[in-house]
Amino acid sequence: MSAIKKKRISKKTKSAWRKTDIKDVEEFLEDQRQEERVGSFAEKKDDELFMVDATPLKHKPAILTEKQKRKLNAKKPLRSLEALNNTSKVQDPIVKRNRVRQKKSGRIIEEEVRNPTKPRHFQANKDRERYYETLEKKLKKEDQLTKTAKDVWAEEDFRDKIPGLKDEKGWISKELALHVTKNVGKPVIKVHDSIRHRTTKAKKFAAPPPGLSYNPSLDDHQALLKEVVEREEKIIKEENHLKRVTTQMFSKVTPEERDTRRLQEMRSGLDDESEGEANDATEDGEYRTINPPVENKKKSKQSRRKELQQKELQKKQAEKKALKKQIADLNRIKSIKTEVIAEEEALKILKKHRKKVELKKKFETKRLGRLKYVDPDIDVNMPEDIAGNLRNVKPESSLLVDRFKNFQKRNILPVSVATGKQKSKKVKRFPRSTHKDPGVSFQMLREQRKVGQTY
């Protein structure tokens, strides 16, 4: 199939014969003549015919790694864009076509640096220089040792930093200097006093209770234990109270009864409906309410007059009573006095109490967030844990938690439940295709159909 078939041509005429290809015959004859002149291969020795080639002419193509292959491939134009290449041999009929010329990728920076022509080149060069300076400085990596090796608390004037503001003659007032610094872009910002306002009067460092010692005296340890017990009892009491007020308020029911009740409740309307319908059916579709209709009753003139009279009479009686009481009070001035004094005293006590509460509040932790601060448990070693020597100390409590709670107590951090909760990223999970069960694809169906046709 691949070989080209020779065209059969008729050899009827002389001219047709002339056209026949005799090249192969002539070639063969020529070969024979050549052999006669030079000699055949068979006669010659191997040495004359062959030579040993010691050095390879061409280097073997190196085996490329995957990475190199990828890099080479990356240099090639994209396969997807191959269709855009013009493969036609036909020349463009329009000689002077307006083609979109591709820009050169990026500027030639070397050229710009070597002989800058435009002002922006000069600017760019200057910027670049500055950039590399900072880069070099940063790459040197400032040591932490030298970072803090200076005296921050040394007295310094803001006027020293900006040249021209420092004057010995006192011509530039402080206000003017402040104004200048603001407009130069290095404003001096005053720290307002309220930022350092202490929000709680509680001490920063609370001395540890003596019972916290690794080898405490009996009294101290007992005192601490007592405190712990008291606090625990308070918590238990609170819990019991809540339990009594909430869970114990509800009547208890066995599960069977609950189920039956539920069933009843759910089907409560079902049975009545049929009855209701029956009732409705008996009467006409007339609208009726449960309450009787309201009638507008008019008061008679006589009754109105009598009412007014009654009211006046009552008023008069009340006045009389008040007068009588006043006269009676004259006789009991002494007891009134005591009453007033008692009232005043009660008020005073209330005032005192309020003041006390207010003062107490000053030492307490403020409510900063949604949750209230709760004091952490007191750390204490149980009597059996106290070893009495330093080797067997049982360290209680974590210092980190202790500090964290302390910050919360001192209103530095708001309390939150989800302390340090990390948001987990939402990941959509699915099995890899290699682990999938072989599903049914369209191709498989088609193949099956084909197989069915053949049989």
Add this chain to the structure above:
Amino acid sequence: MRRLKKYQSGEAAQYITRRAALRKLQLSLNDFRRLCIIKGVYPREPKHRRRAQKGSSEIKILYHAKDIRFLLHEPIVWTLRDYKIFAKKTGKDRAVKDFRNLKRRLALFPELRIDHIVKERYPTFVDAIKDLDDCLTLLFLFSTFPSLRLIPREQSFLCRRLTIEFLHYIISSKSIRNVFISIKGFYFQADIKGQKVTWIMPHHYPFKPHSKAEVDFKVMSIFVEFYTIMLGFVNYRLYHSAGYTYPPKFRSEIHNDSQDNYKDELSYVSDRIATLNSDLICTENELEDEIENIDLDLLEQGQSSNRIMKLKKEAKELTNLRSLFKGLKFYVNREVPREPIVILIRSFGGKVSWDCTAFVGATYNESDETITHQIVDRPILSKKYISRDYIQPQWVFDCVNKRTLLPTNSYFLGVLLPPHLSPFVDSNRDSYIPPEENESQNESDCNQKKYVEGNTGFSASAKEIIDSHAMDDDQLQKAYIEERADFEEYDRIENEEEQNDDNIPEEQKEKLRHEETLSMSVQAGKVHKENKKIRRKNEIDEHRLQARMVKSRHRTLFRKLVREKQVKEKEKWLLKKKRRNIEAQKMSN
């Protein structure tokens, strides 16, 4: 003028919710938290929450609007915003695998400069020292942490270096005042520039994994970030004021912060303690001791009122404390936690060493005969030397708290230890002190006297100081001082006489002596009797004078103080009476 609407003035305008603050500062919540912690801006509780929250009554986190406006000026806000840009750019580089650019970008990581904030938050050096408690406790804690996810490794290295530097200053300045071994850790209280600084050094192996619900590591790490810078500056200033070179030169191994040194936790700890055993390099000669002596003299010149007496007593105690372990040689056994003990012994002039095979930095061997004390924390020891005391570690702590060398017999090897009392409970408090406690104090005084008498190495001056301790009564003290003054005068006169005597021939001398003996006589002594009435009158006069001297704006404070004193005295009297009654009942029974 525009008419103000509801919630545009008053409390509603004073406060701003966190959400609004975030929007105003254009920062993410994490960045805002960081900014607030570094700048020391904390949320507030309003007086009237509903008004402050513009009518809404749910509890929101509120800030002062003024604080937020103040934050707006902060240059580090820009750095925090740069972080966002940085993250975007490096993220892109990483995705495209442009590692050349990525490397360049990482080198240009925007650094958070918070030096100026330290100055701003603590305008004076003393302010910074006042706030050192939290800083030290956190840094000591973090210096023992392994590298964790939210805590960068460099941070814990930095904490280690800074704490060692600080401890070195504490040792060389001898400023530790109180120590307390608690189940939480070792409490240390030092006196730096007149401020009491307390910190907790954790027991060894303090790291426990925490649940996220307990502690926010990220937040604590931010606190530590600020505190490292602060302690760096404080250290520099402390070193310079004391005349030491900063950064200090230690053993070569610890000083270079190469990562290899921190591979092994145990070797790191021993290295750290070893550095504590070396002296700092001084640039100037120390002048401090002289200054303190002058102070004492000044005090002696003034009249001996109650307060000055107290001050003097304290000063004497201090001088005693500063040379507490001078001339003593300690050897620390393997099982004893060395770090706190080395700090204490070194800071009060003692010499210390340990097992040279187990840990580095030992200066002498166990077989050294000059060792005076060996600190042991085990019930029995096979090989013992006669020349030294075998004591348990609590002795060192109790000595520092009592400011004297306690008798070692109750701290011997295997002996049941006396209770370790907290030094933070003031024994000189004005309120009622039960006789049991008083007794124990007196007892210790007596003991130390005995101890001193037994120990001939002590100088006479030390004896005097200790003697003066025993005299709690200021009356007695007064008398003592007068006596001493007389004695000195007499001494001086005698000296002068002696000088004169040298010129006079011996015959005349004898004559004079004879005359003196003739004129000598003994007079009957009189018991010094004080008129109680006059004393009381004087006291009242003095009080009146004081009351008159008080400025009008301090009058309420003065009154309060007086009242407090009265209440305390009354309480004391009541308790005493109660006790007397109870004892009387017991006696009758």
